[in-house]
Amino acid sequence: MDLSQAQSQLALMQWAVPALTAGLVVLNAVHGEQQRPSQQVRGALRHTLDAVNPQKR
Template identity: 45%
Template sequence: MGAIALNGAAAAAKEPADRTRLSSLGWRRWAPYQTAALGAHILAGIAMGWENRDRLSKQQGVTRLTVYKSIVTLLGAAVTFYAGIQGAKVEKLAGEGAEGATEPKPGSSDELRSAQKQLKVLQWAIPVFAGWVIVLGAQHGEMQRPENVVGGLAR
């Protein structure tokens, strides 16, 4: 939604300075909810790991997948945090104006150009990480089917 709708809508602003300002405002309003969701996801993962500690230690493959999913989750959180840092740079330099939220205009400062270039990639990397975690969560769910638990415990 952010990369397509928010940034796309901001790019339609008539004034170049409004394009980065409006996008930054939208992302800043979204940040507390994104942070809360990420925190809830991590806390729920810890709680589920604790509740499933016996299965984690005994069922083949569960620990490996849990570690893998945790790494992907933490990398996704780090990418999101880094995008926030770059977004703050863009917001600080919004007065320079831009073609769009992630597209600098000719003559933009190197700092704005660099932050926007990085955000152009990060805005797509974040949903990739989120989707990756969802797929790994589905794989975890499949490991809880009775036939998979029995087979994994037997191995």
């Protein structure tokens, strides 16, 4: 691999990494918006009860 090819790949990666990170941030925000607070409370309560009484399932 010659120097110019390595520099070209580096330049591409310097744009790709932040772009992919931004995409993940957006997807995380969208996913978070889809969760309803009542579902979060119910899920946390169910998780706590399962931890206290694991033979239930």
